[in-house]
Amino acid sequence: MSEQKSVDVVILTHQPDERFREELRRLKQQRYPVGQIYVINTRSKSFPKEVARMEGVSVTHIEPEEFDHGGTRDLGFRLSDAELLVFMTQDALPADKDMIGELVKPLLASKGVGVSYARQLPAKGCDEIERYTRIFNYPPKARVKGKEDLPVMGIKTFFCSDVCAAYQRTVYREMGGFTRRTIFNEDMVIAAKMVKAGYQVAYAANARVVHSHNYSGRQQFQRNFDLAVSQADHPEVFKGIRSEAEGIRMVRDTALYLLKKGKWYLLPVLLYKSGCKYLGYKAGQNYRKMPLWMVKRCSASKAYWEKYAENNICN
Structure with a gap:
């Protein structure tokens, strides 16, 4: 033992x-x-x-x-x-x-x-x-x-x-x-x-x-924006490691799950929220090209940007 x-x-x-x-x-x-x-x-x-x-x-x-x-x-x-x-x-x-x-x-x-x-x-x-x-x-x-x-x-x-x-x-x-x-x-x-x-x-x-959350499309966008920011800030960890394929697999498997459960009417919701996730992720990857006001709108962590903006935003 x-x-x-x-x-x-x-x-x-x-x-x-x-x-x-x-x-x-x-x-x-x-x-x-x-x-x-x-x-x-x-x-x-x-x-x-x-x-x-x-x-x-x-x-x-x-x-x-x-x-x-x-x-x-x-x-x-x-x-x-x-x-x-x-x-x-x-x-x-x-x-x-x-x-x-x-x-x-x-x-x-x-x-x-x-x-x-x-x-x-x-x-x-x-x-x-x-x-x-x-x-x-x-x-x-x-x-x-x-x-x-x-x-x-x-x-x-x-x-x-x-x-x-x-x-x-x-x-x-x-x-x-x-x-x-x-x-x-x-x-x-x-x-x-x-x-x-x-x-x-x-x-x-x-x-x-x-533990679970019923996030809205906006919340999914913001969460994935912050996720991508964290990855962009740590290239020593995430450079060369792609995550889009895993996201695509999750969308595909979720769609099959919904069809199997007879919940086909939720497919538009899945596509909408998945789109929000993807757009948030791509925006987060490019956050340094965005003005601070836009970054704050995209992020779920407003206080973070107030605290560290001068070290994170290049423009």
């Missing part, structure tokens, strides 16, 4: 609701012991005061202009001294009491695995297209991905999600940690560094969290 290691959890919050309280309750019920839960909250008008009084929970408040997808998570790493650190978002609910144990299992089994990420299940009320997106990105079969998978899997080799992911402290530090300044995609950036350094990324399919 694998040696047990200490595990802490970091949750980033902004205007947390009842779903966040339920997440804390479920983390407290995990069979694999969780040491400390570090909540890093971006200040807003409200925060549940009872959370700060919970045993084993530590709350750190930051100002909105201080938030950064990579830098704020790195703060969480520096707050903890656990051997393994789990990152979660405030809307990711553990599906059962074995989520943490299953998530860290690949890290306990091999020092060569730098990070493992959980399977995301559709939440109640999830629309049919998003439901299949969960299945496509988070299938029921676990796997470990490494450098040898790049010729076949392409960019999917680097896929990882900090919605719920566990990191080996030693490997994290060796990689230099999360990029301190990033608009999005900090998880794939560090996962790619690990793969290129000879480490592996584990998809822990038996570690399950309930």
